[in-house]
Amino acid sequence: MFIAADTAINPDIVTPGVVGFAATLLVAIVTVFLVWDMVRRIRRQRYRAEIEAKLDAEQAAASKK
Template sequence: MVLIPSVNNPWPGGGGGDAPELRPGLEEADITPGIEGFLFTALVVVLLIVVVRDLVKRMRRMKYRAQVEAEYGEDEAEFPGEITESEISAAQQRSRDAAAEARFGPAPTTPAPPAENEPHPPSR
């Protein structure tokens, strides 16, 4: 009794034995897909090349968009019409600062931290 039939017969449906007889006048070398098979295979290869090139182009475009979004993502406007820091020139920023100083007074300055060799004031 055989528990696993595929061990003894690797090809389902028979196999083994002699190949079937060919009709008279036909040899094994004459059995080919012909020009139609060659043309179909060539067409599949050409289509595969076109599809892969298109895929690579789209993936490269997606990668560049992601890089640009990452670069400019932090300066993105919160609402339409807002001017972000990356869109302001140095001259525009100076004029904005001067207008803010004229309207609200000088900007408060924070005291600089003491140098390492200066003694710290005693804490209470």
């Protein structure tokens, strides 16, 4: 019943190894790329909103004259 308690744990078996390191590195690289892309898209959208607001203000000022 307590066979696992009697056996010693081999660290070579329970470590993730090269495959685990590669998978973690891949996830980190993909995460950095996604965050970078999201920041770029948000910045682009913010600039478009600023330009649209500026054009709307100019149109409103021109229509009042």
